[in-house]
Amino acid sequence: MPFHSRFSPVLWLSVTCSVLPLAGSQIVGSETVATDYHTLIQAERIFAAYGGQHSVKDAFSKFLADAYLFREDKFVRGGPFYATQSERPGRLTWRPTYARVAASGNWGVTTGPAEFHPNTAAEPPVGYGNFVTLWQKDTAGAWQVLYDGGISYATPASASEIIHPKTFPAKLQVLADTVALRNALQQTETAFAARAQTSLQQAYAPVLPKSGSELRLLREEAVPYVGPAAQRLATESTQAVAFRPFQTAVAPSGELGYTLGYLDFQQQRGHYLRVWQREGEQWKLALELLAAKLK
Incomplete structure (x- = not known):
């Protein structure tokens, strides 16, 4: 099964x-x-x-x-x-x-x-x-x-x-401007996808959190990468992947959000989830799930 x-x-x-x-x-x-x-x-x-x-x-x-x-x-x-x-x-x-x-x-x-x-x-x-x-x-x-x-x-x-x-x-209390924050997150996701057409390595570079101790990257056929292991994977991932967003949302408190969408890699159709956290005025990556074999 x-x-x-x-x-x-x-x-x-x-x-x-x-x-x-x-x-x-x-x-x-x-x-x-x-x-x-x-x-x-x-x-x-x-x-x-x-x-x-x-x-x-x-x-x-x-x-x-x-x-x-x-x-x-x-x-x-x-x-x-x-x-x-x-x-x-x-x-x-x-x-x-x-x-x-x-x-x-x-x-x-x-x-x-x-x-x-x-x-x-x-x-x-x-x-x-x-x-x-x-x-x-x-x-x-x-x-x-x-x-x-x-x-x-x-x-x-x-x-x-x-x-x-x-x-x-x-x-x-729920008073964050989630419309503006969602628009900013969509722009961050669009820029990430554009860089990923060259390599994931380039896509990750500007969005890695200052403290990567809790960063989580999940890849098919691999035990989840957490903390330093995730940081290393991000700097070593040379694959070019195509992403197409499906849904973007921001928590009512405004400090967390996610993007969900489709991915294509070497004749494979899969999907992705990225969870984002705000650091100052920027969205940074907290967790990513890439549901496709990227090796």
Whole structure:
């Protein structure tokens, strides 16, 4: 059975960093995003617990109904896609080992290792990978998935547990000019794509964060690159890749955003996710997922 969204050919900077209010934003008393962070992790764990006991179709139909997935060379919504799929054997198990929420408290990401089991979750896994899920709270305050994707690789990644931050950013009232910030992010993405037609190396150069300790680069058939390993990969990636944006969005608090789109590399059609963070007036890369074989 082929892998599904969490292993298809596919955040945020550490929550321990301080988040400075953008112009026009207001700190809400002494409240932080700690509660939002923990409920986000719990939402992922509830999804994972259900997935371990139910089929991929059942679990993904339930939790990814409105989420974007990449299937059959295009982005689709999870609900309509899985409504047409037949049941197949196998179980996915996964767990978050990294999470972050925006300062608004209603946007977030979870990522971590996943395994595919041929029949039940009790059986030894036969496939490995890493998922990335973007989340947003609905009007009732419940976490809902915006996008779900991942990469696959041949051997299991080293075991790791999620390390919770000791401090959390102050929670911000939603007053950021997200229209202007989204336009700026689109310009950053367009410039990145233009440079990538020459090489990824050139595309990365102006957008790497000042502190690369939390930078994450995910590539198909490779365990995720984090921190210094990600920085090295960015400086050594000479491939020329064509990118075509599909969606751009900015968190209500204005300091985080993402771009989602298509990529083409040597006769391959895949997709990408880039998560961005603001440093001063510039958008810098926090996480990138390239769902294609780039070797």
